[in-house]
Amino acid sequence: MAEEKERPRTIEAVGTAPFEMALGPTWTRFFEGIKEEKIFGTRCKKCGRVLVPARPFCPRCFEPMEEWVEVAQEGTIVTWSYIDYTYFGLEDDMIPVVPATIKLDGTDTSWWGVIGGFDIKDFDLVAKKVKVGGRVKAVWRKEKRGCVQDIEYWKVIE
Amino acid sequence: MSGKYKLIKEKYRFEIEDFKFPEKEYKTGRHDTVLPYHWALGKTWTRFFDGLREEKILGTRCKNCNKVLVPARTFCPRCYEDMEEWVEVGPEGTVDTWCLVDYKYYGQIKEPPYIIAQIRLDGADCGLTHFIGGFDLSDPDKVRGKIKTGTRVNVVWSKEKHADIYDIAYFEPVK
Amino acid sequence: MGRAVGIIGTGQTKHGRRDDVSYPDLVREAVNAAFEDAGITPEDIDGVVFGSMPSMMEGMAYNHFYFADAMRAVGKPILRAETCGSTGQSIAHTGVHWVSSGMADIVLVVGSEKQHEGDAQATMMTILEPFLQLSAGGAPVAFSMQSREWMGYYHIAEEKAREAAAIISVDCHNAGANNPLAHIRKRFTKEEVMNAPIITYPVRLLDVCPSSDGACAVIFASEEKAKKICETPAWVKGMGFRGEEYFIGDSSKAVWQSAIEASREAYKQAGITNPRKELDVAEIYNPFSYQELMFLECLGLCPLGKAADYVIDGVFSPGGELSCDPSGGVLCTNPIGATGLIRLAEAAMQVTGKAGSRQIEGAKLALSHAMGGAEQFNGVTIVGSEL
Numbered sequence: 001m002a003e004e005k006e007r008p009r010t011i012e013a014v015g016t017a018p019f020e021m022a023l024g025p026t027w028t029r030f031f032e033g034i035k036e037e038k039i040f041g042t043r044c045k046k047c048g049r050v051l052v053p054a055r056p057f058c059p060r061c062f063e064p065m066e067e068w069v070e071v072a073q074e075g076t077i078v079t080w081s082y083i084d085y086t087y088f089g090l091e092d093d094m095i096p097v098v099p100a101t102i103k104l105d106g107t108d109t110s111w112w113g114v115i116g117g118f119d120i121k122d123f124d125l126v127a128k129k130v131k132v133g134g135r136v137k138a139v140w141r142k143e144k145r146g147c148v149q150d151i152e153y154w155k156v157i158e
Numbered sequence: 159m160s161g162k163y164k165l166i167k168e169k170y171r172f173e174i175e176d177f178k179f180p181e182k183e184y185k186t187g188r189h190d191t192v193l194p195y196h197w198a199l200g201k202t203w204t205r206f207f208d209g210l211r212e213e214k215i216l217g218t219r220c221k222n223c224n225k226v227l228v229p230a231r232t233f234c235p236r237c238y239e240d241m242e243e244w245v246e247v248g249p250e251g252t253v254d255t256w257c258l259v260d261y262k263y264y265g266q267i268k269e270p271p272y273i274i275a276q277i278r279l280d281g282a283d284c285g286l287t288h289f290i291g292g293f294d295l296s297d298p299d300k301v302r303g304k305i306k307t308g309t310r311v312n313v314v315w316s317k318e319k320h321a322d323i324y325d326i327a328y329f330e331p332v333k
Numbered sequence: 334m335g336r337a338v339g340i341i342g343t344g345q346t347k348h349g350r351r352d353d354v355s356y357p358d359l360v361r362e363a364v365n366a367a368f369e370d371a372g373i374t375p376e377d378i379d380g381v382v383f384g385s386m387p388s389m390m391e392g393m394a395y396n397h398f399y400f401a402d403a404m405r406a407v408g409k410p411i412l413r414a415e416t417c418g419s420t421g422q423s424i425a426h427t428g429v430h431w432v433s434s435g436m437a438d439i440v441l442v443v444g445s446e447k448q449h450e451g452d453a454q455a456t457m458m459t460i461l462e463p464f465l466q467l468s469a470g471g472a473p474v475a476f477s478m479q480s481r482e483w484m485g486y487y488h489i490a491e492e493k494a495r496e497a498a499a500i501i502s503v504d505c506h507n508a509g510a511n512n513p514l515a516h517i518r519k520r521f522t523k524e525e526v527m528n529a530p531i532i533t534y535p536v537r538l539l540d541v542c543p544s545s546d547g548a549c550a551v552i553f554a555s556e557e558k559a560k561k562i563c564e565t566p567a568w569v570k571g572m573g574f575r576g577e578e579y580f581i582g583d584s585s586k587a588v589w590q591s592a593i594e595a596s597r598e599a600y601k602q603a604g605i606t607n608p609r610k611e612l613d614v615a616e617i618y619n620p621f622s623y624q625e626l627m628f629l630e631c632l633g634l635c636p637l638g639k640a641a642d643y644v645i646d647g648v649f650s651p652g653g654e655l656s657c658d659p660s661g662g663v664l665c666t667n668p669i670g671a672t673g674l675i676r677l678a679e680a681a682m683q684v685t686g687k688a689g690s691r692q693i694e695g696a697k698l699a700l701s702h703a704m705g706g707a708e709q710f711n712g713v714t715i716v717g718s719e720l
Binding site: 008009010013015017021023027051053055059060078079080081082083084085099100101103109110111112113114123126127131132133147148149 | 389392464474484531536578586
Binding site: 198 | 351352353354355356357358361375389391392401402403405407447449450451452455456459462463464
């Protein structure tokens with residue numbers, strides 16, 4: 001049969017779904033803080049941990065986390081990576097990028113961020129400057145939208 | 159629309175429908191999910207869609223229960239036997255059930271109003287999901303008078319064919 | 334635990350790029366193979382459990398609807414379970430629970446993914462909400478960062494970790510070349526792996542799994558039925574599954590608690606006290622070679638922080654103390670929703686002497702494992718040749 005000789009066929013399509021996430025009181029307040037260049041966490045009254053971003057309840061103790069704490073904008077790198085390939089949603093001019101998780105001083109969790117402020121196209125330089133345990137500091141965008149991207153990048157403290 | 163969507167739009171060359179959520183009293187974050195995919199037809203559906211391009215509706219017969227299913231299937235969902243005997247069905251058929259869609263929502267496949275129906279094509283042992291059209295759908299009462307369970311319909315082919323399910327434009331009541 | 338449960342049949346597709354078949358046809362290929370292996374008919378099945386990655390991976394929101402026909406589920410109870418990468422272990426556990434509880438005597442469990450139909454990274458990017466944690470790049474980034482965290486936590490020199498990861502990649506690719514069903518069947522040298530381009534530091538191109546199309550089916554039966562139907566069932570000896578918090582930074586991923594606890598639970602049930610000595614085979618979920626190093630530690634197969642040394646010493650290489658991933662592992666085949674179940678199917682094949690070209694001689698006790706979510710879940714199932 002002719003169709004058996006044909007290359008296997010596919011139909012290309014795109015599925016889309018609009019998504020609107022309710023922030024709730026905790027994350028509304030957290031993002032209002034971000035707009036004012038403040039990073040807020042909340043403290044669990046049972047285990048005493050401070051978590052960032054602020055949480056409505058402690059994921060281990062299940063207690064409400066009602067004590068708000070403005071945390072430091074400096075912290076320690078827990079881990080990092082270096083993305084040097086493009087895929088869905090990323091274009092050539094968006095890479096390379098240095099994602100990291102950062103444990104802000106006085107907090108008990110690490111939080112995702114992007115390290116920048118120097119020529120990250122040079123991997124050897126990145127590997128020299130960015131270390132697990134290294135210190136970083138938040139650099140804010142001038143124009144804020146009340147989202148995590150308002151922190152433009154984390155700058156390595158030499 | 160954020161930069162990310164512009165990039166995806168250009169890469170995959172499609173339009174994202176502009177969707178506005180109702181106003182809310184509480185704060186929200188907005189992020190539309192976009193997922194491109196390539197649906198593999200396999201041998202059976204390749205032949206089925208090629209049939210549509212040639213204005214033929216093809217089903218396959220189960221050698222065990224003898225039922226003809228359309229769209230054509232690789233195997234019988236009840237007997238699990240391979241369905242290798244090809245059968246042309248229709249082009250006329252009978253309405254099993256139908257629904258008039260008369261409101262607009264996100265991701266709709268056609269501009270309302272339209273009728274989506276289950277049509278049992280002559281020679282087939284199951285319903286095929288497709289549109290009924292070809293007449294004025296603006297008055298639900300008139301539509302109700304015209305379309306009933308058991309109404310006979312006939313296929314209307316799209317002029318331009320792409321070897322997909324829309325090669326059938328719709329089914330219209332037999333005059 | 335309830336009633337004893339045995340695996341009486343397994344089936345897999347040829348994995349790889351499978352544009353030649355529709356998705357239901359692919360699922361059916363694995364289901365047919367499992368029925369053939371077990372020598373039973375669909376009438377014997379009391380229920381069907383299905384799993385895949387989060388729906389929309391392949392454009393279909395409810396793909397277990399789509400595959401009901403292909404899984405012979407018409408007229409039977411059907412359930413979908415999903416925990417991202419660990420889906421394969423979750424659905425296996427669900428099937429075992431159905432049988433051990435007495436709700437069913439024989440259950441078919443099917444996992445599948447057809448990643449060339451969807452955009453795997455596009456789906457990965459929807460796994461986290463995008464507002465509170467910067468999802469900087471899907472799975473490779475998350476797991477590369479976990480690897481870097483592990484290296485930093487234990488002060489493992491980069492060159493040492495890189496060499497150990499390369500040994501794992503070489504061993505897996507050699508094994509994959511030996512597995513007729515594997516997606517990647519190409520051998521590489523240690524130097525090629527170590528010098529491959531960086532994808533997401535520290536992970537290099539040949540440290541990464543492929544994106545595969547494939548399905549796996551496993552049939553579980555009660556002790557009574559298994560003994561009647563099957564000469565050599567693989568008996569489920571122990572199972573463990575653990576989850577963690579949603580926010581990745583809330584717990585250490587270098588000392589991965591969910592992997593540690595899931596495996597300890599399974600060992601306890603199986604009566605295993607020294608897993609490296611007692612196990613004959615381990616099928617570890619290793620989409621990235623570095624992650625296998627962490628798993629060797631967290632699954633208790635070597636001391637914490639010492640995996641690189643053990644791997645470099647050849648402890649987990651062919652002919653070493655414990656054979657790991659004789660199937661070629663996830664590094665050679667990764668249809669994600671099937672992957673965790675393939676680990677179990679391969680473990681079952683090993684302890685029943687059905688593993689063909691990849692058989693580890695005399696294997697009696699085997700571990701299978703999968704991890705999932707944004708470093709959130711771990712599941713372990715241990716099977717043995719003796720009840």
